[in-house]
Amino acid sequence: MITGKTKIIGIFGDPIEHTLSPLIHNEAFRCLELDYCYVPFHVKRENLKIAVEAIKALNIKGVNITVPHKETVISYLDELSEEAKVIGAVNTVLNEEGKLKGFNTDVKGFLLSLKEEGISVRNKNVLVIGAGGASKAVVYGLLKEGGKVYIYNRTKSKALAIKEQMNKYGFIEVLNKIEENLSDKVQIIINATSLGLKKEDPLPFDPEILDSKHVYYDIVYPETKMIKEASKRGCKAIGGLGMLIWQAAYAFEIWTQIKAPLEAMKKFLNTY
Ligand SMILES: NC(=O)c1ccc[n+]([C@@H]2O[C@H](COP(=O)([O-])OP(=O)(O)OC[C@H]3O[C@@H](n4cnc5c(N)ncnc54)[C@H](OP(=O)(O)O)[C@@H]3O)[C@@H](O)[C@H]2O)c1
Structure with a gap:
């Protein structure tokens, strides 16, 4: 009342x-x-x-x-x-x-959701796709916890701006594209774009780079098409509701x- x-x-x-x-x-x-x-x-x-x-x-x-x-x-x-x-x-x-x-509160929210899933990012190579506001929180959280960040964004200048701002906190490299050989290099892949929010959205990247050794984290909720693709390939797949x-x-x-x-x-x- x-x-x-x-x-x-x-x-x-x-x-x-x-x-x-x-x-x-x-x-x-x-x-x-x-x-x-x-x-x-x-x-x-x-x-x-x-x-x-x-x-x-x-x-x-x-x-x-x-x-x-x-x-x-x-x-x-x-x-x-x-x-x-x-x-x-x-x-x-x-x-x-x-x-x-x-x-x-997104930084702490992201890190606590990873912890809840039993995932440590220390010394892991993490691919982050997207360079908007949520991506900045994710990248900062990853660097603070000792992860190494590879970032790709459709608009490269925004990824470069994040690198410029965040490289004092740890390793961060900007990618020109998402190549297949990344599959072996990274252990965690994060969709931090807004793709997946709408039913008609394309996938944020080609799911063929995913296999069972990867953790796939999608900050978008509810469950996206990409989460289904990642699960199909045997990945541990985490959606955005936890964050x-x-x-x-x-x-x-x-x-x-x-x-x-x-x-x-x-x-x-x-x-x-
Ligand atoms: N789970 C949670 O608690 C939580 C918390 C915060 C945000 N989110 C979600 O995270 C998503 C992103 O939020 P935000 O605040 O970062 O948004 P934002 O600042 O608008 O950034 C959007 C990002 O998505 C990319 N993007 C959008 N359309 C695209 C397309 N067609 N192809 C490729 N890239 C595209 C943008 O790339 P460009 O730079 O090239 O435009 C940019 O990197 C939203 O869906 C939001 O709901 C979830």
């Missing part, structure tokens, strides 16, 4: 109708009987500044930030976490007594200072 004491959490994005975050977080609040309510806000680009000011004005406890605001929101915040600074994108904001602090849940759990903890009810959140999402 919403009362005068209920704390409000929101999500700002455009579009916003597709988001699963209200379901996940409201289930977590319900499960722990916390007096919070998570609300979607359709915020257009031209209204972002005023929407962020409204977090303070309306005493909203925190928000998630999604497409297309993750980068632009930074200029309206008071403070950034280390990860948000490095990646240059914020997906979670905490209102700490009128001071807005930005976080990027989604773990990044949400970390955001939940930032807002509430309470451990997220992870199993309940997962169970709810799986049955939805």
Whole structure:
């Protein structure tokens, strides 16, 4: 029940109708009987500044930030976490007594989902396809954990920009194309493009390079065509729901200072 004491959490994005975050977080609040309510806000680009000011004005406890605001929101915040600074994108904001602090929970979400699957990236060669915002979080996480990154993107300049920014954290090399001989060189292959989101999307690369020695990780959810191709070839195939849940759990903890009810959140999402 919403009362005068209920704390409000929101999500700002455009579009916003597709988001699963209200379901996940409201289930977590319900499960722990916390007096919070998570609300979607359709915020257009031209209204972002005023929407962020409204977090303070309306005493909203925190928000998630999604497409297309993750980068632009930074200029309206008071403070950034280390990860948000490095990646240059914020997906979670905490209102700490009128001071807005930005976080990027995708890095930790990605790493915790790997850990949950029992996968260590230390000294492994990892092929990352894509060089958008999510790719930056994945690459930073991999380098921090001692992985070696080979990155390919349709627009090479964006992969080069990530290399330029991230090579102080570890080994990163930009590829001109995805060649067959990569198959023996890499142990983990990650789709960090948005391909797979729509039914009609092409595969992000030729699945023939995959075989049973590879781990295939697709940050897109729900299950993509490429996950099916990878499973068919005997790979350990991991979809994007794990990362989604773990990044949400970390955001939940930032807002509430309470451990997220992870199993309940997962169970709810799986049955939805
Ligand atoms: N599981 C999770 O928790 C989680 C977290 C964050 C994001 N995601 C998902 O990750 C995906 C990417 O998000 P993002 O924020 O990184 O998006 P983004 O910044 O828009 O980047 C999109 C990436 O996809 C590539 N791409 C798009 N269409 C392509 C095509 N037709 N052929 C080849 N490459 C193409 C882009 O290449 P160009 O640079 O050449 O355009 C770019 O590398 C989204 O589906 C998002 O939902 C999942």
